[in-house]
Amino acid sequence: MLPGISPATAATTSATKKDPFTLGVASGDPLPDGVVLWTRLAPDPLAPLGGMDRRTYSVQWEIAADERFSRVVKRGTAKAEPEYGHSVHVDVRGLQPARDYYYRFRTGGFVSPAARTKTAPAPEQLLPSMTFAVASCQAIWEGWFTAHRDLAARHHDVVLFLGDYIYEFGNDRGVRPGDDDPLRTRQTVTLDEYRQRYAYYKTDPDLQAAHHTAPWIAVLDDHEVVDNWADRYAGSTPPDDFLVRRANAFRAYWENMPLRAPQFPAGPDMQLYRRLRYGRLAEFSMLDTRQYRDDQVNGDGIKAPNAATADPTRSILGFPQERWLLDGLTASRSTWNVLGHQTAITLLDTVSGPGVAVPMDAWDGYSASRDRLLGGIDERGIQNVVSLAGDLHRTVVSDLALDFTDPDSKVVATEFVGTSISSAQDGEDLDAGGRVLLEENPHMKFGNFQRGYISCEITPDLWTSEFRVCDRVTVPDGTVSTRTKLAVESGAAAVQQV
Ligand SMILES: [Fe+2]
Known part of the structure; x- marks a missing residue:
């Protein structure tokens, strides 16, 4: 049986001796x-299986309309099973649209921290406004999660x-104490190693706060599995071997994220692309540009575009997902049509002066996919794609x-490509690489090389992106x-200064 659809009975109750809620709580994929x-x-987060034994535990959950839990609207019991890293996924239904809720386990x-969540609006509802944060890339040894602390304080409707x-x-050269621990310095390959890596990240209080407030x-992108993987390919690893690692990585990802049962991986396959609607105001098409892409051409890296990068038989989404995306955008009845995904669609010429060199791993390496998407948006008259x-x-x-x-x-x-939470350390306002990008790509309107995230507010008339940056991480x-x-x-796709 899949976790997340566990019955309210039949779990083995056995108390843990230490507080097992060291990794915090989270909520996700809001529906109306x-x-x-x-x-x-995980009473001992960095120990194998988080310090748990191999028994199944019962975990009570409750969700309330108020912060004090005086108006509990749903409660139940879920199973935490060793097969799934003692993770708990509860797919709560029967809530009211566009409402704040509070939950705990x-x-x-032992009682978990209490956290806030929020449902999506009803399908025909047009909210006067909504807010969301856009974040990515949190190499823990490169910096503190100060951006998450700031993000948490804003209580967005949702975090992408x-x-x-x-x-x-x-x-082994991290900025945090204890970063020479072997658990952190070795490459993750096995399921246990991926689980421990998530546990290490999830003990961070600022990351927990970002989950506890929205x-x-x-x-996922590449590093939840391995650098620049593409479908069955990752460097010189034989595809059959890589698929075993991909299955381990996907399993740990699912165990550690607030995802629904349809996202539960079947071995190395995971249905991650999906659409979440916020009534008539916004639709979020979440994309997977890793699992179905053709392998990078020209030896990956940053190269001149050529016939291989423009080959119309290649795709970064895979053709079924390309169709799903354009058909979904065409059918949308929402004002804003948002693509939430991994790598930049825009042309990124990184060479100063004559000549062009672009990242083979981004949409530049799959320009026929880009042409089909942007051409399809134009031909079908789809408005407000961000x-x-x-x-x-x-x-x-x-x-x-x-x-x-x-x-x-x-x-x-x-397109708004957000910076990293911590990856690349402190950075600066505009580095040499950023200057070249602005000079060589006239369609690029703004660049910055500090750490942070984007805080967005949208109304039926206006999208506003606020770029929050850290002085140091x-x-x-x-x-x-x-x-x-x-x-x-x-109705006007061009970016403008507020
Ligand atoms: Fe990254």
Whole structure:
């Protein structure tokens, strides 16, 4: 039986001796009538199986309309099973749309932290406004999660997390104490190693706060598995071997994120692309550009575009997902059509002066997919498409035009690539690489190379992206400020300064 649909009876009750809620709680994938509640029992988070034995535990959950839990609206019992890393996924239904709720778990006399979540609006509801955060890339040894602390304080309606929640490789030169622990310095390959890596990340109080104050909608990128993987391919690893590792990584990802049963992986396969609707105001098409893509061409890296990158038989989404995306955008009845995904769609020429070199791992390496998406948006007259991505560890804001080499080409969508939470350490406002990007890519309207996230507010008329940046992340007490605000008017794809 899949976790998340466990019956309210039949669990073995056995109390843990220590507080098992060291990894906090989370909620995710809001619907008008429900949300997924998550926790994972781990009294010794970095020990194998989080310090749990191999028994099944029963965990009580409750969700209330108020912070004091005086108006509990649903409660039940779920199973925490060793097969699933003692994770708990409860798919609560029967809630009211567009409402704040509060939830917590208990087992064996221990009570979890209480957390806030929020349901999506009803299908025909047009909210006057909504807020969400866009975050990605949190290499824990590269910095403190100060951006998450700031994000948590804003109590957004929802948080979009666009990949690199963990990093699979080891690192013994971290900025945090204890970063030379072998559990953190070795590469994750086995299921237990991935589980321990998630546990290490999830003990961070700022990351927990970001989960405790809003529901998340998450997709993964490469580092939840291994650097720049593509379908069955990862460096020189034989595909059959890599699929075993991919299955381990997907299993640990599912165990550690607030995902529904349809996202439960079957071995190395996981249905991650999905659509979440916020009534008539916004639709979020969450994409998976890793699992179905063709392998990178030209040896990966940053290379000149050529016939291989433009090959129309190649795809970064896979053809079924390309169709699902365009058909969904066409059928949308919401004002804003948001793409939540991994790598930049925009052209990223990284070479100063003549010549062009672009990342083979991003949409530049799959330009026929980009042409089909942007061309399809234009042909079908789809309005207000906004692409949100991560991966670059820098902020890149671009007008998405049908032809990036023609300055007069029609702009059909907008892209906000958010910077990293911590990956790449402190950074600076505009580094040499960022300057080249702005010079070489006239469709690029703003760039920044500090750590942080995007705080967005949308109304039926206006999209506003506020770029929150950290002065430093290599020290625990950095400060966060607004670098700039950029807007898009409904019906006009071009980015403008607020
Ligand atoms: Fe990253």
